Amino acid sequence: MLAPMKIILATESYYPNISGVAVSTFLVAKTLVHEGHDVWVFAPSTDLADREERPAELDRLTVCRFRSVRNPFRSGFRVALFPGKSAQRLVRLIRPDIVHLQDPAGISAAVMGAAKHLGVPVVISHHFSLDYITAYCWFFGAAKGLAKQGLVAYLRRFYNRADAVIAPSHTTANMLLDWGVKTKVSPISNGVSLERFYSYTPPTAIFRRYRLPAHVPIVLYVGRIDRDKSVEVLIEAIPRILQQCRAHFVLVGGGDFRNKCVKKAQQLGVLDSVTWIGPVPHESEDLPQLYQVARVFVIPSTAESQSMVTLEAMASGLPIVGARAGALGELVTTGENGFLFSPGESGELADCVVKILSSPNLVEELGRRSLLKAAEHRVETAHGHLLAVYQALKS
Secondary structure (H helix, E strand, O other): OOOOOEEEEEOOOOOOOOOHHHHHHHHHHHHHHHOOOEEEEEEEOOOOOOEEEOOOOOOOEEEEEEOEEEOOOOOOOEEEOOOHHHHHHHHHHHOOOEEEEOOOOHHHHHHHHHHHHHOOOEEEEOOOOHHHHHOOOOOOHHHHHHHHHHHHHHHHHHHHOOOEEEEOOHHHHHHHHHHOOOOOEEEOOOOEOHHHHOOOOOOHHHHHHOOOOOOOOEEEEEOOOOHHHOHHHHHHHHHHHHHHOOOEEEEEOOOOOHHHHHHHHHHOOOHHHEEEEEOOOOOOOHHHHHHHOOOEEEEOOOOOOOOHHHHHHHHOOOOEEEEOOOOHHHHOOEOOOEEEEOOOOHHHHHHHHHHHHOOHHHHHHHHHHHHHHHHHHEHHHHHHHHHHHHHHHHO
16 A cells, blocks of 8 residues: 555546546545545535535545636536636645646646646546537637647647646547657556446336336436537437337436437437436446446447446446447447447447347347456556556655
8 A cells, every 4th residue: 555645636527517527536536535545626616615525424535616607618517717826825735745637627727837836746637539629619610620739739738747647548548649748648447346336236116216117128328418429329329229129218417418319309209218317426326226227338429538437337237339439449349248330320329229139148248248348447456557657756
């Protein structure tokens, strides 16, 4: 075990947000506290006030909230409002051994400056693709290309100031190297808890709670229903799937595109075949149970730097149908633990789902191999690699 350290995690997305970055940051914080380290999470507040929170269940964790305003591009999310002086003051007060940034935004930029001034090692994790960013900006044609170039230039400069860069997949690590990032980039999975997701709870309560049909194969999606997640591709595939087999579709998550997806399902005449559950907190016991009642998991997004929900589905022993894009090819191998389809091609997606649902033996075999692949991403192993990076910088 490492000697106790003081560690700051800085992020623009943290609970009560439900996002990959929020979940990843929380899981890292929880591991660090359990390993005996003192942890401060710097994140936006839910209003125009600064405050500190000390969760009772994690006695060595302090959450420092910075006054914030609503994110104009993403409903339900917030952006810290001029956090520089407050963040820098806290860094000087805490005198951390390591700071670990989760994005290149306002809070992280302030923490980076203060850490560099104090000679504190800086680690940054890269959690997103460029398409994720530009999906929320109204750029078109050449303007979108110029916006991407400008963003890459900023990220390259920012990451080259860090002492270590963490990428959740080899695909993402190679992308950063292609951008010209010179700081050492370490591919370290976000990780997944096999103990939590590969478990069994009698499903009666979860079927009753969400009014799910008990004798129809369930096709599951978990994640934000936003512009960058391409959930409409799944909705467009539903009629073709239902023409060939019985299925019910469960979508877990909320977002700005949910109403548009509901409207599309209504237009296609398949609204009764879809259950819209809404956001489920990551720590809720309902989440692993929702994975357990599914027969197949679908991830149509083309902007995944890894995909924590796909890892969770694999750890639950589910076959995966995913877009052949981003880093999903590292988790899904066609014919081994699921199938990949061409991005945006709802017909291909439908055919993949039908192929799986039409063969109980295939469901079992693909699911078994998903579990084996998930075992390569145990959260304990992933966080062990992260701690090794911290230790190397601290030495």
